[in-house]
Amino acid sequence: MIELTTALQGVAALFVCFAVVALYRVYQGPTAHDRVIAVNVVGTNTVIAIALLAGAFDDQLFLDVALVYALLNFLLSIAFSKFNVERGGVL
Incomplete structure (x- = not known):
């Protein structure tokens, strides 16, 4: 049977793969809004992977690193949104 540590590491690796796939949308995204959401998805997946590794x-x-990274990810999303609103990117 698979050990819990190995399972958590495998799931963390899966979330890292999801983050790498989302990086395609950051690069290719047709609009700035798509890119902002993709950056947020990458950050969220990274936080989840770090938290899973904490358990493993x-x-x-x-967990401390994951918490700080989650807060930075949130602040980055707010800053991007504010920048887009100020330059008229919201309809």
């Missing part, structure tokens, strides 16, 4: 390695430091 039983290390609280990873």
